[in-house]
Amino acid sequence: MKIVSYNINSLRLRLPLLKNFVDEINPDVICLQETKVADEFFPHEGVKELGFEYVEFSGEKSYNGVAILSKFPLKNTQKIDVAGYGHKRHISATIEFGDKEVELHNFYIPAGGDEADPKINPKFDHKLKFLDWMVEHFKEKQGKNLIIVGDFNIAPLEHDVWSHKQLLKVVSHTPIEVERLEKIRASADFIDTHRHFVPESEKLFSWWSYRGKEPFKSNRGRRLDHIWCSHSLKNHMKSVETYQNYRIVESPSDHVPILTHFQK
């Protein structure tokens, strides 16, 4: 089972790009973030042409929005208004994987604004509340088969950013966020699937700013997108991919698709 997480930054605009990706990679499940489309305008036809029979989504106009496209049935779909802000940033479903029932959660964690201080920056306060909610939520789910993916908007490790020193005070890499993320990871003993396969000493990015014409020239990227699984799936992990070339296609998202291949 190939599971993809992709912050697509407008599903309708990038349907052709997504089609290319699906034709090239043939994933079984795609979790999208920043679909930027209200549910009544969801592009059903275009998505159907991608070849996914099971589609669930939770969107809003202009901002946020998440979706799961799957070749396997999606059961018990849930859309949670995390921390009560009314944003469409979560969708989950249960998928059968061999003899296991896997609970798949797709998150678009708030970016958090500019200032890493919840007292003066309501967006950072929102981000921390969102992360705290996740800690409590997954504490209750210990022992389940879990896969949680998405744009977490946090690059936790030194080599998840282009310059650890220069980004220590930049939202996405501040110690306060990184500690919260580690709490979530510990809450249900998750494995960071990409770092399971890619050594921590190796730079690994999934996002590059739109500013600057050639993102790989300076390579000032960050690893903001993640696929985690519970230990019960550890022996099923086969490989991971980060499709960096999708940052330099025509009209790219500022994020690239990432993939984890689980085998039965």
Place this chain on the structure above:
DNA sequence: ATGACGGATCTAATCCGA
């Protein structure tokens, strides 16, 4: 490198991302 870009929206100039 706190924005030089890019997306969506009451198609102009504004909000937002990270």
